[in-house]
Amino acid sequence: MSMRVAVVTFPGTNCEHDAIQGLEAVGAEAVFWWHTETSLDGIDAVVLPGGFAHGDYLRPGAIARFSPVMAAVADFAAQGGPVVGICNGFQVLTEAGLLPGALQKNAQLTFACQPCGLEVAQTSSVLTRGLEIGQHLEIPINHFSGSYVCDEATLASLEANDQVVLRYRQNPNGSVANIAGICNVAGNVVGLMPHPERAISPLLGSSDGLHLLGSLVSSLPAHR
Amino acid sequence: MRFAATVEVQLRPGIADPEGATIDKAIAALGIAGVSEVRAGRCFRFTVEAEDLASAEEVADSLGERLLSNPVIERHLTTIEALG
Numbered sequence: 001m002s003m004r005v006a007v008v009t010f011p012g013t014n015c016e017h018d019a020i021q022g023l024e025a026v027g028a029e030a031v032f033w034w035h036t037e038t039s040l041d042g043i044d045a046v047v048l049p050g051g052f053a054h055g056d057y058l059r060p061g062a063i064a065r066f067s068p069v070m071a072a073v074a075d076f077a078a079q080g081g082p083v084v085g086i087c088n089g090f091q092v093l094t095e096a097g098l099l100p101g102a103l104q105k106n107a108q109l110t111f112a113c114q115p116c117g118l119e120v121a122q123t124s125s126v127l128t129r130g131l132e133i134g135q136h137l138e139i140p141i142n143h144f145s146g147s148y149v150c151d152e153a154t155l156a157s158l159e160a161n162d163q164v165v166l167r168y169r170q171n172p173n174g175s176v177a178n179i180a181g182i183c184n185v186a187g188n189v190v191g192l193m194p195h196p197e198r199a200i201s202p203l204l205g206s207s208d209g210l211h212l213l214g215s216l217v218s219s220l221p222a223h224r
Numbered sequence: 225m226r227f228a229a230t231v232e233v234q235l236r237p238g239i240a241d242p243e244g245a246t247i248d249k250a251i252a253a254l255g256i257a258g259v260s261e262v263r264a265g266r267c268f269r270f271t272v273e274a275e276d277l278a279s280a281e282e283v284a285d286s287l288g289e290r291l292l293s294n295p296v297i298e299r300h301l302t303t304i305e306a307l308g
Contacts, residue, residue, distance in 0.1 A: 147240075
């Protein structure tokens with residue numbers, strides 16, 4: 001039986017179709033999951049896709065964290081369920097306190113929309129289990145507020161606990177320590193700014209996103 | 225009693241402020257000298273119904289902490305004024 005993945009859709013989300021297509025490409029059954037849902041029954045993994053949840057009003061992710069589904073996502077994550085936030089989804093996870101730090105406006109105020117070289121920094125998260133440390137990936141970014149910021153103590157604990165999942169090979173946005181993605185201590189909650197669902201075919205310039213999505217789908221559902 | 229609350233949200237010192245830096249450059253482009261250290265922020269105004277000034281301030285300050293700012297990168301300043 002294939003893994004059933006909920007792709008959480010807020011008003012203003014705009015990468016949900018791409019996410020579903022990417023997850024289906026690696027053999028998952030992916031379903032839209034509207035933000036007013038209060039449960040995640042029958043779901044093996046959750047993806048929070050990119051976009052502008054609730055118009056990004058106040059701050060990206062600031063209003064989305066109050067959507068009813070987020071209480072269910074927090075419970076699911078606490079039970080070890082795999083949760084991946086992509087771009088705006090990463091911003092939602094930091095605002096909800098499920099991941100440390102914050103995503104600040106890009107340095108130079110540039111909107112960054114380009115293919116991006118990444119390096120895999122650890123392989124114990126649900127998104128990188130099937131990869132190798134140091135492996136290079138080419139995956140596009142598309143964001144205005146993607147500069148990862150945290151205080152020095154948080155950065156030290158991220159490094160010490162092996163929570164930095166992906167790093168930029170060339171920093172496009174001013175993120176501390178070239179951070180492109182992080183996970184929680186357990187490795188089941190991952191946030192990343194690059195869009196793996198936009199790198200699923202040579203026609204798109206890269207199919208490296210399949211390695212990450214494939215890793216998520218092949219990871220055993222830890223909560224069952 | 226009704227109180228007018230103002231919550232000003234600013235990036236913490238040491239957090240890069242690309243928006244402030246860009247405004248700084250625009251000021252120079254206007255040909256105005258002597259302006260520096262621009263920091264961009266946001267300001268929220270609302271009315272609070274409460275017993276007294278202290279409890280109104282508590283409500284506004286808690287909103288500043290829990291919703292209007294992201295304490296990881298921002299700090300907030302609350303001011304309260306009684307409405308007639």
